[in-house]
Amino acid sequence: MNDLTDAGFAALTAKISRDRGFGCASYKDKCLRRRIAVRMRARGVHTYADYAQVLDQDQAEYDRLLDALTINVTKLFRNWETYNAIAEKVVPALWAQPTTTINVWSAGCSSGEEPYSLAALFHRHAAQVGAAAEADRRVKVLGSDIDARCLAAAAVGSFEEGDFADTPSDLRRRYFAPTPPFTVVPEVKRLVRFERRDLLAEAAPPGAHQLICCRNVMIYFDRETQERLFDKFHQALAPGGFLVLGKVETLLGTARTRFAVVDGRERIFRPL
Structure with missing residues (x-):
C-alpha cells in the first residue's frame, strides 16, 4: 500500500x-x-x-x-513585454538620478539570465545617451540564488539557442556572441556578479538598491513568507527605487499600502 x-x-x-x-x-x-x-x-x-x-x-x-x-524555468529577456517596460519606465528614471551607483538585485537569479538581461538594458541606455563608459562605474547588478551549481553556470555567462526565444534580435546581436556557446559580451559581463544567498533565511544584500527584480519566485512560497519578503524588499529599496515581480505575482497584505503601482500589467512598483 x-x-x-x-x-x-x-x-x-x-x-x-x-x-x-x-x-x-x-x-x-x-x-x-x-x-x-x-x-x-x-x-x-x-x-x-x-x-x-x-x-x-x-x-x-x-x-x-x-x-x-x-528549479525555475528561465530565459534571457523572459516575457519581453516586462523588459520593454523596464527599459522605458525604470532604466531611464534610474539613470537620471544623481546617485553615484545604481544597485540592481536579481533575487532568485537561477543561471543568470535575468541579471545579464537587466545589465544589457542599462548598457544600451547608457550608450544611447552617449555615456557607455559610465556604465562600468555606475551599474552594479547582483544575482543571488540558493543553488551553488546554478550560480557557477551563471558566472560563465554562456547560453544555448533556446535561451534566446524571447530576446529581440538587436539585443542578441549586440550583447551575445554570434556562435555557440553564445557568451555574453564583456561590456555586460563586467556589470554583473553573483553570490549564494538564501532569500528566506538571510538578510538582503547590504546597501540600498535602486532596482530589485524577484520574478516568478514568490509564487512558490506561502502567503506569510511572501509578506515577509515584501517587507525585506521594501527595506532594501532606496527611495525612488523600483520592485519588479513576475506576471502572476502581486502585492499582498500591508505591501499594498507600502508600494505604488508604476505598471500594473507588468508588475512594476515603487516604495512609498
Whole structure:
C-alpha cells in the first residue's frame, strides 16, 4: 500500500530541512508534493519513508531533489513585454538620478539570465545617451540564488539557442556572441556578479538598491513568507527605487499600502 499521508510528507520535509537547511515550511505544499513526486517516480519508490531511505543512501539524489525543488524555468529577456517596460519606465528614471551607483538585485537569479538581461538594458541606455563608459562605474547588478551549481553556470555567462526565444534580435546581436556557446559580451559581463544567498533565511544584500527584480519566485512560497519578503524588499529599496515581480505575482497584505503601482500589467512598483 502506498503511504502518501500528510504525516509521511511532514516527516520527509522536516528531514530535508534538518539535513540540508532547506526551508520547506515556507513553500506551498502543493508545489513541494509535485516536485518530490517527480523524484520518487524517477527512483521507483512509492512512499515518503522509502524515499527518505534513498536520500540517506544516495547524496547525489539529495542534490537532484534540491535542484527539482528550486528549479525555475528561465530565459534571457523572459516575457519581453516586462523588459520593454523596464527599459522605458525604470532604466531611464534610474539613470537620471544623481546617485553615484545604481544597485540592481536579481533575487532568485537561477543561471543568470535575468541579471545579464537587466545589465544589457542599462548598457544600451547608457550608450544611447552617449555615456557607455559610465556604465562600468555606475551599474552594479547582483544575482543571488540558493543553488551553488546554478550560480557557477551563471558566472560563465554562456547560453544555448533556446535561451534566446524571447530576446529581440538587436539585443542578441549586440550583447551575445554570434556562435555557440553564445557568451555574453564583456561590456555586460563586467556589470554583473553573483553570490549564494538564501532569500528566506538571510538578510538582503547590504546597501540600498535602486532596482530589485524577484520574478516568478514568490509564487512558490506561502502567503506569510511572501509578506515577509515584501517587507525585506521594501527595506532594501532606496527611495525612488523600483520592485519588479513576475506576471502572476502581486502585492499582498500591508505591501499594498507600502508600494505604488508604476505598471500594473507588468508588475512594476515603487516604495512609498
